Amino acid sequence: MSKVKISLHNVCKAFGPKVVLDDCNLDIYEGESLVILGASGSGKSVMLKCILGLITPEQGSILVDGLESVHANGSTRVQIIRKIGMLFQGAALFDSMNVADNIVFGLKRDKTTLMQLVYDKLAQVGLTKDVANLFPSDLSGGMQKRVGLARAIASRPEILFFDEPTTGLDPIMSDVINKLIVSCVKNIGATALTITHDIASARKIADRIAMLYQGKIIWIGTVKELDKTDNPYVRQFIQGSSEGPIKLPTIEES
Amino acid sequence: MDFFIRVGKIVLRFLRATGRLGLFTLQAVYNCFTPPVYVKQMVEQFVEIGFYSLPVVALTTFFSGAVIALQTYEGFSQFSAESSVALVVLIAVLRELAPVMAGLMVAGRIGAAMAAEIGTMRVTEQIDAMITLSTNPFKYLIVPRIVVSVIILPVLVLIGDVIGICGGYLVGIYKLDFNSVSYLNSTWTNLTTGDITTGMAKAAVFGFIVALLGCYHGYNSKGGAQGVGSATTNAVVSASILILISNYILTELFFKG
Structure with missing residues (x-):
């Protein structure tokens, strides 16, 4: 078994009375691609932000490559962040910069090397050189996601996070993005953590799939095991049925 | 009972907001004095805050100087003290009008832009x-805006001083029939370094207030377009109010006794 790259132990996070992560435990192994499934508002994004240190959990421990992320000091935080590349849900490209500047943002090398890096990464995500001078507002949603992916892999991070990578894309573009994610992860040999509620995307990307419900990982297994599981929560989720144990909050409850 | 609960909630909300702003200020100031420095961002802000604010500051100070000359003449002529118009224009422009008008104009133009830009970056996860x-947003986004505002606003005020006095002079000469030489002579003899430097010191404080509140409200904006809209409004309103309050405090400090 490979070593654990990211480890969450009894992580708890609440926003006021709403408990989002409730004693959440999860191990992600080096080199694997883990997908976390969960309904909207189930705490998937909060979990990612806790690992990144953008949100501090009230309780628990998060180890990234052996470094404690919760309450990490400045230098440890930088060490952790440098290991991670992230593709955001809306791509989160800097709209005041062109594509080239977005891709090499934060990287310190000479100009020629940086431009070569831009062209390499654009090619890796299936975009041509002439995209480099365009601004994010000139790009379609799918192209923005590709540029976001190029930016995430530009520093060759050890860990890649994908936040709802196919949300808002048509099925064909979703498939393109899924394939790009798989090839990029394999190319740089990274450990990948994806959060999504798109089952088709999860099947394509994942080595293992975990299901997050009410702040806990309630099921974890391979793609093959996903189809065979008799876990009623997972079955309801992959069937996309409103009937079952998963109850979405109603207006009265929330 | 209900009344006290409401008042208590308002007080708590106010204290929480003050504490958050205090922490944000400390973090911003600390980052101003620690590397790295993003020179390109600084230069961009110099152009944005300094160069593009110049027309609006020039216009407002020009007409402020002009209107002060008109009003002073109107009042002083009743006591045959018209000769003091140049002195009053000088003091009003240098000590109050140029710094306050520049501060308010920059709050409206730049404070709003800062809150909107940083707020949009916040809600779109940028x-x-x-x-x-691996980039500290405080150093990349906030420090350049604060440092440049503190440096450039006094320069804008200095330019505004000259233009405001010109406004008063033109009204004095062409509307109120003052002698040009005696008006200029009166302005020159009453001009003190203290009046210029206190106006510039006020401007530096106003620049800090405008940039800090623009960045603070933008950085903490929530929700979508509505959140950014509220951040923009709050940035301008709070900066304008604080400019006027701090102007009074600074005037007391500089000119009392």
């Missing part, structure tokens, strides 16, 4: 993206 790309 600030989170910046953090994941």
Whole structure:
């Protein structure tokens, strides 16, 4: 078994009375691609932000490559962040910069090397050189996601996070993005953590799939095991049925 | 009972907001004095805050100087003290009008733009993206805006001083029939370094207030377009109020006794 790259132990996070992560435990192994499934508002994004240190959990421990992320000091935080590349849900490209500047943002090398890096990464995500001078507002949603992916892999991070990578894309573009994610992860040999509620995307990307419900990982297994599981929560989720144990909050409850 | 609960909630909310702003200020000031320095961002802000604010500051100070000359003449002529118009224009422009008008104009133009830009970056996760790309958003976004505002606003005020006095002079000469030489002579003899430097010191404080509140409200904006809209409004309103309050305090400090 490979070593654990990211480890969450009894992580708890609440926003006021709403408990989002409730004693959440999860191990992600080096080199694997883990997908976390969960309904909207189930705490998937909060979990990612806790690992990144953008949100501090009230309780628990998060180890990234052996470094404690919760309450990490400045230098440890930088060490952790440098290991991670992230593709955001809306791509989160800097709209005041062109594509080239977005891709090499934060990287310190000479100009020629940086431009070569831009062209390499654009090619890796299936975009041509002439995209480099365009601004994010000139790009379609799918192209923005590709540029976001190029930016995430530009520093060759050890860990890649994908936040709802196919949300808002048509099925064909979703498939393109899924394939790009798989090839990029394999190319740089990274450990990948994806959060999504798109089952088709999860099947394509994942080595293992975990299901997050009410702040806990309630099921974890391979793609093959996903189809065979008799876990009623997972079955309801992959069937996309409103009937079952998963109850979405109603207006009265929330 | 209900009344006290409401008042208590308002007081608590106010204290929480004050504490948050205090922490934000400390963090911003600390980052101003620690490397790295993003020179390109600084230069961009010099152009944005300094160069593009110049027309609006020039217009407002020009007409402020002009209107002060008119009003002073109107009042002083009743006591045959018209000769003091140049002195009053000088003091009013240098000590109060140029710094306050420049502060308010920059709050409206730049404070709003800062809150809107940083707020949009916040709600579209661009600030989170910046953090994941190993860049401290305080150093990249906030420090350049604060440092440049503190440096450039006194320069704008200095230019505004000259233009405001010109406004008063033109009204004095062409509307109120003052002798040009005696008006200029009166202005020159009453001009003191203290009046210029206190106006510039006020401007530096106003620049800090405008940039800090623009960045603070933008950085903490929530929700979508509505959140950014509220941040923009709050940035301008709070900066304008604080400018006027701090202007009174600074005037007391500089000119009392």
